[in-house]
Amino acid sequence: MIGWALALLLAGPPTLDGPPRAATSAAEPGFSLDQALAAMREGHPLREFAAARADSAAATRVAARLWENPVVNVDYFLGVRSTSYDRAGALVAGVAQWLPVTAAPRARGQVASHEERAVARDNQGLLRALELEVERAMLGLAGALRAAEIHHDALRDLQESERIVGARVAGGVAPKYDATRIGLAVAAAEAAFRGAEADVSEARGQLDVAVGPLAERLRGQPRVDVFAPAEVPPLATLQARMLEGRPDLAAASERLAAARASVRVARREVFPGIGLRVAAGFGQGPGQVDVGAGLTVPLPILSRGQGFIDRARAEARAADSVARALVVAAEQRLRAAHEVARRRNETSQRHVAMSRDAAEALLHQAQANYQNGRLSAFELADASLSVREMHLRDLELALAARLAELEVRRVVEVGGVE
Template sequence: MQSRHFVLGAAVLFAQLFPFSIQAADQQSAPFTIGEPARSVDINSAPLTLEQAISMTLSASPQLRSAAQSVAIAEGARVQAGVRPNPELSLLREGMSSRTNRTDTYQLSQPIELGGKRSARIKLADQDQALARGDVNVTASELRADVTAAYLEALTAQEHVALARESLSLAGKATNAAGRRVAAGKISPLEQTRSSVAEAGARLELSQAVADAALARRRLSAFWGSIQAEERSLVTPEINLAAIPALRDLQSRLDASPQMQRARMQIAREEAGVNLAKADRVPDVTLTLGKKKDFQTTVSQTVVGLAIPLPLFNRNQGNLFSALRRVDKAKTDAEIEYLNATQALADAHQRASVAQEQIESMRKDILPGAQSAFDAAVTGFELGKFGFIDVLDAQRTLFQSRAQYLSALSARYRSFAELERYIAVDINAGNYSTDRNAK
């Protein structure tokens, strides 16, 4: 895969610099820029930007909609947590043979919760609501990073298609030029064979690039619930390549990330569960008020009762123990989340730094050197001093350099996408923010 990308990486530049002997040496094409639409895409339609892709995902993603529905479920549970126990109406009848030997007792019983159970339930339900909202924030953060990575993958695939088309066009021109020179007796027929093989390989590369681009576009459109591949052209997001926030600054803001906020909400939720388990240890009482009528004596009596469970065996000790251990687990999970997020930030920052070094090195040394060697090979071939194999070698070196440059840019974009998973990074100014609405 990497060698294929190396071959495709500089085809556009090669086509611009070396139109081969069938074109004038001073004829130039428009400069290549990352983000140009592939020819298979309808360039008349408005392009799809990264910001638009993120907005479409956040507004239509089934994953985010599912997380939002969990909030509505938690709201219903919050309403239910605040209701009080229903009273109970009962009828007791003694003696069924005749009316004169019958006694009827009408009772109204009302359970009374003690120990703060209702307030504990409400607090637990409130924490469940907050936890559901935290899940929404985490899901949105994850989707933002995932759709960014998918967009950049589709963008890279789009560029490979464009490069493969230019490579195929260039290979065809090279084959025609080699055929004319063979007919003129200036080069060996072996050179024409080599150029024909190169053209066949370029055609296969184009077919594979088109298939890869279709898969990448389909994965991208799936984020907003579409089953059709995205057909609009993609454009490179504007990123200030000189702006890399310091790792220490990023890690200092990690506590405000959606993931850590959600972890703290989980701890608060489990602590509310402990309070509810403690409240459940206090027995509830049932107050009974009624009337008893004896039909034989025609005497009616008022009935008053109070029922209190005796906590001899069940003191909710098992549930309390489990609730305390869930708090410990939530705290441990929060530590794991922090460690994982810290490591992820460090990895993304390292990849961004390495990619930045590669980009700067390629801009200063590698790309100019490869272009200079290629220009020399082209001039020598036109003057008959070099063979076609020398031009192919220079072309391969230039292609590899351009492909590496494109790969470094893609790695730089992806590293910022990973940073966005935890911290909202201003990639144009080098600043960072935990406020997702600040963008």
């Protein structure tokens, strides 16, 4: 039924000889969630963003572990008075290398490694968030198409009622007021249907945004059953899964480890190392050639890490607070989302069970009773609108249940990634 609704949007406004209630369209085979996700993964620009961030973090890790470059020193001396230098002057050349004896580069590499893993977790959460957004948009589009179908059915019912009223008015057994009243109801139903058409266009636009540049591959209607029961696992199972693998919690843990490793870096950089120099000289005296070595030792007297070590410790405490706050908030949100999903699923199933077959019976009874003169045109229109509202309520509750279950998965699998 959703298929002809999409075809109707492409064809134009409804007419009295529009598609029947059970009609389907095979012109467009539609698309599945897997096809939509594949298009997103292949073409969404944020995939390139995630890859670039991963490359940047990997490059930072490599750079953090490197020693400083050696330095070449060349000195020239020319005696100007009372000198023993060669007449051409003296030349001294040497190579100096800074030796980080406290292993500060390795400590910085450990910090960068933790950050690299945190970025990888961030990227994992970003991808999962994009996937869930595609699924949410597909549910929205399927729901909008189903709502358009319901509005179209209500319009067809009212048009049929208008035909019945017109026949009775023409036969002189009903007042002209009935024709006027049912005509107003038909006009209102057509306006509601046109509004539902606009909702379908809006929902398709949201799906296109979620999928990205390759959304044009997705033709036809989404193959999604909005009335499928929303399965919600037990809270304890979801909580264990969330604490074990949610990307933002794992990223916060890695950043806490990086902050603690930064304290070690700050301590080791108080005495960063020693400088070693090897040199050779020519011309200190006529025909003289010299070799030598030098050592540079920094004295941590003026700068002994004042402030830097304390700052690193404070940042570690801050990272620990963030990690603990994320866990507490995640558990609280999960409990709330799980309860919402459970209640919405129960409400949807109960309402569908209560309203099953009642809507169609109500409409047929109203039409029969009006033809027998036991109902007015107002009651006849009310029956069609009541059927429409019942179907829309079924759809609203079913979508709410599916979206609530999707929110549970978002809390468990994504967290704070936007």
